[in-house]
Amino acid sequence: MAGPGAQTSPYNRRVIAFAALGSLASSTIGQPGWYDFFNLPQTGQPGYENVTTPVIATANGLLSAGAAVACLALTVSGDLYGRVRNLQAGCLLGILGGALQGGAATLAMFQAGRFIMGLCIGIMVTITPMYLSEISSPLSRGWLVGHHAIFLVFGYMLSAWIGYGVYFAPNHSFGWRFPLAFQVVPPLVLLSGSPFLPFSPRWLMSKGRDDEAWTIIRRLRQSPDDPGDVVAKEEFSQIQEQLKLDHEKLALWGGNPWKAIFLKKSYRKRMIIGFLTQWGAEFGGPLIIVSPAPSLQSAYLFQ
Numbered sequence: 001m002a003g004p005g006a007q008t009s010p011y012n013r014r015v016i017a018f019a020a021l022g023s024l025a026s027s028t029i030g031q032p033g034w035y036d037f038f039n040l041p042q043t044g045q046p047g048y049e050n051v052t053t054p055v056i057a058t059a060n061g062l063l064s065a066g067a068a069v070a071c072l073a074l075t076v077s078g079d080l081y082g083r084v085r086n087l088q089a090g091c092l093l094g095i096l097g098g099a100l101q102g103g104a105a106t107l108a109m110f111q112a113g114r115f116i117m118g119l120c121i122g123i124m125v126t127i128t129p130m131y132l133s134e135i136s137s138p139l140s141r142g143w144l145v146g147h148h149a150i151f152l153v154f155g156y157m158l159s160a161w162i163g164y165g166v167y168f169a170p171n172h173s174f175g176w177r178f179p180l181a182f183q184v185v186p187p188l189v190l191l192s193g194s195p196f197l198p199f200s201p202r203w204l205m206s207k208g209r210d211d212e213a214w215t216i217i218r219r220l221r222q223s224p225d226d227p228g229d230v231v232a233k234e235e236f237s238q239i240q241e242q243l244k245l246d247h248e249k250l251a252l253w254g255g256n257p258w259k260a261i262f263l264k265k266s267y268r269k270r271m272i273i274g275f276l277t278q279w280g281a282e283f284g285g286p287l288i289i290v291s292p293a294p295s296l297q298s299a300y301l302f303q
Contacts, residue, residue, distance in 0.1 A: 008137045008144070012220040016132055019087070019197060020147040021190040029059055031163070031179070033172025038107050055107065059114045066118020067125070074126050083131035083200045090123030091194065094187035102181025117183065125152065134200040135220055138235075155186075202239055213239075 032042065040055060041047040070090075077086055093116055100113030129148040136144040162179045169175040198220070204213035214236055221232040253260035261267045 008140050009220055009222045011222070012135065012137070013144075015135060015197060015220075016144045016147055018190070018193055019128065019131055019135075020151045021186050029176075029180070030056065031167060031172070031176035033174075034176035036172060037176070038110070058111060062111055062115040063118040063121070066115040066120075067122030068118075070119045070122025071126050074123065078127060078130070079203070079206070082203045083127055083134065084194060084197050086123055086127045087131065087197070088191060088194050090120050090127065091187035091191035093117070093123065094120035095184045095191070098181055098183035098187075101183070102177045104180075113180075120187065131200055134202045135198065135216075137221065137231075201236075202243070205239055206243055210240075 034040075035042045035052070038055070040052040042052070074086065077089075081089075097113045097115075097117030097120055100116060101110055102113075104110035104113060125148075129145055132145045132148055133141055159179065162182060166175040166178055169178075198216045199212065201213040201217045201220075204210070204216070214232075217236050218229050218232045221229070221235065223231075226232075250257060250260060253263065261271050
């Protein structure tokens, strides 16, 4: 029997690290040049509460609305098209959303970019950890899937430092356009390398593509310590049995997962715990703080 170290091949680690780029997403608005370009009163100026505040609130709301729409859409597209295809769709939306914001000529164009970027973020923060968990070994899944959170927080940090750095740029147009345009870099890199990402073995097996799934699992778990691919064979068998069990349980509810979630007590409990965990994380207001970070910095740090 292969040891724990044989569960995660170097190839698997490279895939995890690269796919985690999907978690590197964040943005800031509110640079001085942004106010000037769109003729918006800045903090302390007449009209800020009646003109600027609704614009910023709309920008934040559209970003969150786009993310919510994407999350709901993934309940269908995640299983229909698979994890990698959805990652690629998210990348395309991220590139488009970042380009529209960074190159905005009107406020409507900017707000459209916010909504599209929200779609990107909704896809990435949902499908990325799902994909990472399905290609990770059970013995190291916590650490490997944790790359999602690491890259997510790093994205917030990077956006904050970029926003801080360009705040002092003499070119005000560059000061607000560059941070927004920089958003296209991570999805562009991920999209470029995505053809080399393996499909989720679990998703492939759920579609009856067992031969493809076996080839991927074998490569993910390949190790000199396990020449007989025992680890890969065990995982392949476990996925087969789990999919069979899931199908049998779902059949009791007419094959409708939504019906099962709301009517079966154990499923409902898990859904509520998961929902409250995610809701609690956002209820603290991290997006409200991160998005208009330059405004907060100018109001409290540079006065």
